[in-house]
Amino acid sequence: MTTTVSPQTESTSRPRLGRGVAFTLIAVIIATFLGASATPTPLYEHYQQLWGFSSLASTLVFGIYALALLATLLTAGSLSDHIGRRPVLLGALALEAVSLALFASADGLTILLIARVVQGVATGAAISALGSALIDLERTPGRGSIINSVAPTMGLAVGAVGSSLISEHLPRPTSTVYLVLLVLVILEIFGVWAAPETSGGRPGAWQSLRPTLAVPRQARTMIALTAPCLIAVWALGGFYLSLGPALARNALDVHSSLIGAIMVATLTGFGAAAVLTFRKLGGRTVMLIGTTALVLGVAVTLIGAETSSAVLILVGTAVAGIGFGAGFQGTILTVMPLAENHERAGLLSTVYVIAYLANSLPALLAGYLVGKVGLVDTTRGYGALVMVLAAAALIGLLVTGERKVEAVSVSE
Structure with missing residues (x-):
């Protein structure tokens, strides 16, 4: 027979943070996990110089992380409901610390890939527990959901730019940034x-490790309509995080890791701003904004790459970033309310499966194609695919009309 220690009993035997401080801590940890995931992106040029990194290798380093995260999210995503938030978060942070130590000591591609797998497992284990803890600790209804949407994208932005600045201005560019993050993670533990x-x-921890994917009958049509937007959004993010720095160097002939980091920060930063700006609009409206912004933003970015215009590339990336944030937010707002309470976990898992497969597989294919047809042609094809998918979702929404699309408003 097993016993469960209540939060009240447990808290008397150790120091305890107040709920407000704990809420802030959880938000910082979310940003740390996602920031750490973006840290390798500006360092690809250093890795290329040290180990002869190819574009395929850089996309492999990114893609294997996303796949490890997805596998862990599907199996351990609800574990904190059964054994508690703190045990899962302590274990995930410990794994993150191991991955950062591996990154800091990496002397070749093999250790780098192992570090990314460990990091993906850590993030996948943490992400659900962190999101749930925010909701548990929120004092104002809806605030946890907003932080859940904003903290990851802001973490990506800060992680990319911070990694670039540290690698360019401090010694040991491929290890110092990871050691800084390692100290932060230890403090968070x-x-x-x-x-x-x-x-x-609650009971059932072992059973919860079985992956659950389900699309309720009433949500199937809407999943089919929104899937192209979901794929476009996450595929675009995968491209920027894996090949974005290479595109910046090639198009602008600037050999600084900062320009690639700025591109990632622009995409994710404007994505976070879109989530905040459109948080009270209905799901269909947000998706219409997102898909339109994706098409326009990617088109402008491609024109900027063709003409070697830094201004057009950054403006296009900013507009695409609005699509990045609004597209995903609109998908969640449109699809999730169609499920009953007991159906939402399975439906959300399905959404994340689509998202992370779109985040990793197209980027891996792009890395392979760069070696065959070159970065320029690969970028054209990738951008065209994102625009076609976003346009398909936009047309589907317009044709279907508001009559069949559930619009949900989220109040702060």
Whole structure:
């Protein structure tokens, strides 16, 4: 027979953070995980110089992380509901620390790939527990959901730019940034240890490790309509995080990791701004904005790449970033309310499967094609694919009309 320690009993034996401080800590940890995932992106040029990195290798380093994250999310995504938030977060942070130590000591592609797999497992284990903890700790209804949407994209932006600045201005460019993050993660481990437990736990931990994918009958039409937008959004993010720096160097002839980091930060930063700006609009409206912005933004970015215009590339990336944030937010707002309470976990898992496969597989294919047809032609084809998918979703929404699309408003 097993017993469950209640949060109240447990908290008397150790220091405890207040709920407001714990809420802020969880938001910072979300940003840390996603920021750490973007840290290798500006370093690809350094890796190329050290180890003869190819474009395929850089997309492999990115793609294997996304696949490891997806596999872990599907199996351990609800584990914190059963054993508590703190044990899952402590384990995930410990794994993240291991991955950062591996990154800092990497002397070739093999260790780098192992580090990315460990990082993907850590992030996949943490992401659900972190999101749930934010909702548990929120004092204002809806605030946790907003932070859940904004913190990851802001973390990506800060991680990319911070990695670039540290690698360019401090010694040991391929290890210093990881050591800085390692110190931060260790501090966060102590913070989580002192944080209140917000889930009392329940039986069925082993059964929860079985992947659950389900699309309720009433949501199938809408999943089919929104899937092209979901794929376009996450495929675009995968391209920027894997080949974005190479595109910046090739189009602008600038050999600084900062320009690639700025591109990633522009995409994700404007994505976060879109989530905040459109948070009170209905799902269909947000998706219409997102798909339109994706088509226009990618088109302008491609024109900028063809003409070697830094201004057009950044403007296009900013507009595409609005599509990045609004497209995903609109998908969630449109699809998730169609499921009953007991159906939402399976439906959300399905959404994330589509998202992370779109995030990794097209980027891996692009890395392979760069070696065959070159970066310019690969970028053209990739951009065209994203625009076609976004346009298909836009047309589907316009043809279907508001009558069949559930619009959901989210209040702060």
